[in-house]
Amino acid sequence: MSAGTGPGAVTRAEYCVLACAEAWRGAGEVLAAPMGTVPAIGARLAKLTFSPGLLLTDGEALLVGDVPAAGARSAVTEGWLPYRRHLALVATGRRHVMMGASQIDRYGNQNISCIGDWARPDRQLLGVRGAPVNTLNNPVGYWVPKHSKRTFVARVDMVCGVGYDRAAAAGPSATRYHRIAEVVSDLGVFDFETPDRTMRVRSLHPGVGIGDVRAATGFALREPAGGVPYTREPTAAELRLIRETVDPDGLRDREVPPCRP
DSSP states (O other): OOBSSSTTOBOHHHHHHHHHHHTTTTOOSOEEEEOSHHHHHHHHHHHHTTOTTOBEEOSSSEEESSOOOTTSOOSOEEEEOOHHHHHHHHHTTOEEEEEEOSEEOTTOOEEOSEESOTTSOSEEOSOSTTHHHHHHHSOEEEEESSOOTTTBOSSOSSOSBOOHHHHHHHOHHHHSSOOEEEEEESSEEEEOOSTTOOOEEEEEOTTOOHHHHHHTOSSOOBOOTTOOOBOOOOOHHHHHIIIIIIOTTOTHHHHSOOOOO
16 A cells, blocks of 8 residues: 555545554553544544544444544443533543644644734634643644745744643642643644754655645744655555545545545
């Protein structure tokens, strides 16, 4: 299997699904909170393969006992998860969320609130929401379906999700449970496993060059000394699960359209 456009070729969206699924590898019995189509498919793939203890919800107030296809309703209810119980999981670190980011900087500070001066913004977005609590209490990842300098910026216009520099400045109460595990985009996978906790290229999706990532990022990225590896290919079993069980309607391609290498 390889990246490409022919029958059976692994698509960019499928590499993104696999990269998101890997965020929950070894997570144990924690609540997966994927935000976005590709992360939702990734969480389902993780539960069906290497993270069977992962907890999934119907997106509202129920824990599901099966793994429905993306966009389908669950047939098995495992438990009730009203808002107050969901918050208890967040506060005790028993959730691993993958959020979106309108902006993200080299330290992992995330913005989903506004573009421009917060006192008089050019664009009003979702608002801060639960981003600060998420980042200070449980593992967090980010999903960016279109990697560009508009999103990967030198400095976010407003801090919603707390990055490594802000957490360090706030002290032990902020750093104790703070962990940004990874950032997945349509170009590659990124982490903060560097001495100064700045963003590093962990892998590139096949068909993407390091120059493509540099040109689409508003700050200098750290790179592994031995060169940047490619995101691993899905196994035949994983690919079959993505295409036939988890996302038979191809919703992943709407978020990351097929492209040539």
